Amino acid sequence: MAKHDLVGGSLWEQYSSKVTQRVINPSFMGDLTEEDAEKKGGKLIIADWGAEVCGDAVRLYWIVDPDTDIILDARFKTFGCGTAIASSDVMAEMCIGKTVDQVLEITNLDVERELRDEADKPAIPPQKMHCSVMAYDVLKKAASIYKGVDVSRLEEEDIVCQCARVSLKTIKDVIRLNDLKTVEDVIHYTKAGAFCKSCIRPGGHEPRKYYIENILREVRMEMEKEELSQHLEERDFSSMTLIQKHRAVEKVLDEVVRPILILDGGNVEVLDMKEHEGSTEVFLSYLGVCAGCPSGQTFTLKKIEDALQENLDSHIRVNIV
Amino acid sequence: MERIYLDNNATTIVDPKVKEAMDPFYCQMYGNPNSLHDFGTEVHPYMRIAFDRLYSGINARDEDDILITSCATESNNTVIKGMYYKLIKPGKKTQVITTQVEHPCVANSCRFLETLGVDVIYLPVNEDGIVDGKILREYIDPDKTALVSIMWANNETGLIFPIKELCQVAHENGALFHTDAVQAIGKIPVDVQDTGVDFLSFSGHKFHAPKGIGGLFIRKGRDLPPLLHGGEQMAGKRAGTVDVPGLVGMGLAMELAVSNLDYESTEVRRLRDILEDAILAIPDTIVVGQRKIRTPNTILASIRGVEGEALIWELNRQEIAASTGSACASESLEPNPTFVAMCVDDQLAHTGIRLSLSRFTTEEEIEKTIDVLKASVERLRNISSRRP
Known part of the structure; x- marks a missing residue:
């Protein structure tokens, strides 16, 4: 709560002028028929998403060129608020000229960005974001119909929020894409949990298999782990701690060196590592057949050192104990 | 006007x-x-x-x-x-x-x-x-x-x-x-x-x-x-x-x-009823609650296939102020508790529009509202994927 929140009822004031324009005059509103498809030499796809019960529903029409997978034309109809009309209109426009696979990369955020007047000012208030998430879902649906892959799978997805029919995958995707941090954000963006609230946390009207609170915690944990490991990978070897260096060396051994040694019935283990005047000394011991192999001190040693130097740092010296 | x-x-x-x-x-x-x-x-x-x-x-x-x-x-x-x-x-x-x-x-x-x-x-x-x-x-x-x-x-x-x-x-x-x-x-x-x-x-x-x-x-x-x-x-x-x-x-x-209670129960009610009858003349619409047990100035209507916020936006654009109990228009995304409690058809929870008159409302205003409302419903039903 702060100065800017003290005047209420500002929902419509937060819409960009592009949103307003599209609500008043949607250019891609309408339908496409088999006849239209025939004229353009494409295949007609009709996909539905959402339900009137939830307050938003959209129907997307495509004509797709079966040879190139390029979407030749797109139209929409929607039962929904202004944002649903505007975001569906942008979504339909964004489809035209793209292949079905390219369209699958369009996210709710892309649709929202397209509606912005200024690059860093959101086009719609956060609680309206679910309307563009709906765009993302209907695109997935249309693509699955076109590809003939498991439309039924979409229906049998793990549904977290029964009221708004929001799937586990959608919630996880939306958390990742928008870097959501609070349960309230997830509710605003996906609409999951906005109705009977049973799926927010245990103890609601009815027990659920999944709870938004837990999903958010798990996804955030995964994201943190990924970020950490990415950091490690991106980090300069020379600035790592000795434990991190050890892990990095083990990783290269696992990925590059050991698969070859194991093929011959041998292996290698790290006995110790030392840092010495800017270089890193790695002490290895051969196992299995490698232990008695004559090339162990020459060719094999060189190959292991090269692999570590190439993947990590040129100042690594390998010593066989 | x-x-x-x-x-x-x-x-x-x-x-x-x-x-x-x-x-x-x-x-x-x-x-x-x-x-x-x-x-x-x-x-x-x-x-x-x-x-x-x-x-x-x-x-x-x-x-x-x-x-x-x-x-x-x-x-x-x-x-x-x-x-x-x-x-x-x-x-x-x-x-x-x-x-x-x-x-x-x-x-x-x-x-x-x-x-x-x-x-x-x-x-x-x-x-x-x-x-x-x-x-x-x-x-x-x-x-x-x-x-x-x-x-x-x-x-x-x-x-x-x-x-x-x-x-x-x-x-x-x-x-x-x-x-x-x-x-x-x-x-x-x-x-x-x-x-x-x-x-x-x-x-x-x-x-x-x-x-x-x-x-x-x-x-x-x-x-x-x-x-x-x-x-x-x-x-x-x-x-x-x-x-x-x-x-x-x-x-x-x-x-x-x-x-003005007499005026309210006669004239305001008469204007309300004119507006209400006109809404009900549009196919697939309902008004919640019997007239005889309602305040004489209020209409809560549901127009199938037309989302509430989209309709009040459309009316606002044409300088008519109404309100909606629709989930979309509130900060919380909560469906209208009155609808939920009344067990009105689920689909209607998002199509509610409330028109409430006062003793300052004129017949001319009601006539204009009827015209604008009809045209707006027509336009939004055209856009709607759930046209009845």
């Missing part, structure tokens, strides 16, 4: 006569009524007139209190929290009964009591959309129930609750009765003696007084601890310097509201 205001259940235009009556109390007679000097005392006669008008407007007796508050939200909070300190905290009673369709100020005050360990029952409505004595009788418990709080008329639907009957059931079971009469004052007769209510809340800006002023009727002998502690204003029952211009304005607004 000027823009058209059909959202009178949200707030109303200040009657120009009311504004004029308030004017002298800003720059001429601006004294604090608690002061001993002339600046203070010269406003007393005007305040007395205002109180006379308020007392007479709801038929209160001189020995009863009508506290001047800042709004009905404050009045409702005073009663609900006051009852907690008076009867529940000392352990005399344990329960409050209200309904599932109350205004948020009653609903959320009750939720707050729940956090303090109070047992709160939210009564369901019957198929007519109201709570009647039969439903209340099922839940009320003479040993537990301290307070029954039920609105006189619903803000969304305009449906009128049988307050006299409900109050009788409460009293028969040893409970006190409070009613939020915000949507009743100025639309239908409100009589605290005939109904026997113990507490009654009202809000000036719903009957052509300004925002920021309200009232709370408290029957003699039903004293409550104050919500606002401070000076000795209102005999210590509601501290804070009284808004003198607001009180004067609300007094006159009450008198005008009561004297």
Whole structure:
């Protein structure tokens, strides 16, 4: 709560002028028929998403060129608020000229960005974001119909929020894409949990298999782990701690060196590592057949050192104990 | 034509006569009524007139209190929290009964009591959309129930609750009765003696007084601890310097509201019915609640295939103000609790549009609204993926 929140009822004031324009005059509103498809030499796809019960529903029409997978034309109809009309209109426009696979990369955020007047000012208030998430879902649906892959799978997805029919995958995707941090954000963006609230946390009207609170915690944990490991990978070897260096060396051994040694019935283990005047000394011991192999001190040693130097740092010296 | 205001259940235009009556109390007679000097005392006669008008407007007796508050939200909070300190905290009673369709100020005050360990029952409505004595009788418990709080008329639907009957059931079971009469004052007769209510809340800006002023009727002998502690204003029952211009304005607004009740039940009702008939003439539309048990100014309609917020946007663009209970238009995305409680078809929960008239609404405005509404529904049904 702060100065800017003290005047209420500002929902419509937060819409960009592009949103307003599209609500008043949607250019891609309408339908496409088999006849239209025939004229353009494409295949007609009709996909539905959402339900009137939830307050938003959209129907997307495509004509797709079966040879190139390029979407030749797109139209929409929607039962929904202004944002649903505007975001569906942008979504339909964004489809035209793209292949079905390219369209699958369009996210709710892309649709929202397209509606912005200024690059860093959101086009719609956060609680309206679910309307563009709906765009993302209907695109997935249309693509699955076109590809003939498991439309039924979409229906049998793990549904977290029964009221708004929001799937586990959608919630996880939306958390990742928008870097959501609070349960309230997830509710605003996906609409999951906005109705009977049973799926927010245990103890609601009815027990659920999944709870938004837990999903958010798990996804955030995964994201943190990924970020950490990415950091490690991106980090300069020379600035790592000795434990991190050890892990990095083990990783290269696992990925590059050991698969070859194991093929011959041998292996290698790290006995110790030392840092010495800017270089890193790695002490290895051969196992299995490698232990008695004559090339162990020459060719094999060189190959292991090269692999570590190439993947990590040129100042690594390998010593066989 | 000027823009058209059909959202009178949200707030109303200040009657120009009311504004004029308030004017002298800003720059001429601006004294604090608690002061001993002339600046203070010269406003007393005007305040007395205002109180006379308020007392007479709801038929209160001189020995009863009508506290001047800042709004009905404050009045409702005073009663609900006051009852907690008076009867529940000392352990005399344990329960409050209200309904599932109350205004948020009653609903959320009750939720707050729940956090303090109070047992709160939210009564369901019957198929007519109201709570009647039969439903209340099922839940009320003479040993537990301290307070029954039920609105006189619903803000969304305009449906009128049988307050006299409900109050009788409460009293028969040893409970006190409070009613939020915000949507009743100025639309239908409100009589605290005939109904026997113990507490009654009202809000000036719903009957052509300004925002920021309200009232709370408290029957003699039903004293409550104050919500606002401070000076000795209102005999210590509601501290804070009284808004003198607001009180004067609300007094006159009450008198005008009561004297216009006939006009409300004939002319306003006639215009409402014209608009309602025109909406119902559009295929696949419904209006919630029977006309005979509704306030004469309210229509809550559902137009299949047309989302509520999209429709009020469309109307607003053409300079007509209406409101929606649709989930999309609220900050919370919650579906309209009245719809949910009434078990209206789920799909309708997002297609609600509320049109509420006042005695300032003209026939010309209603005609224009009908034309615009028809065209807007046509356009939105064209866009809709759920065209009926």
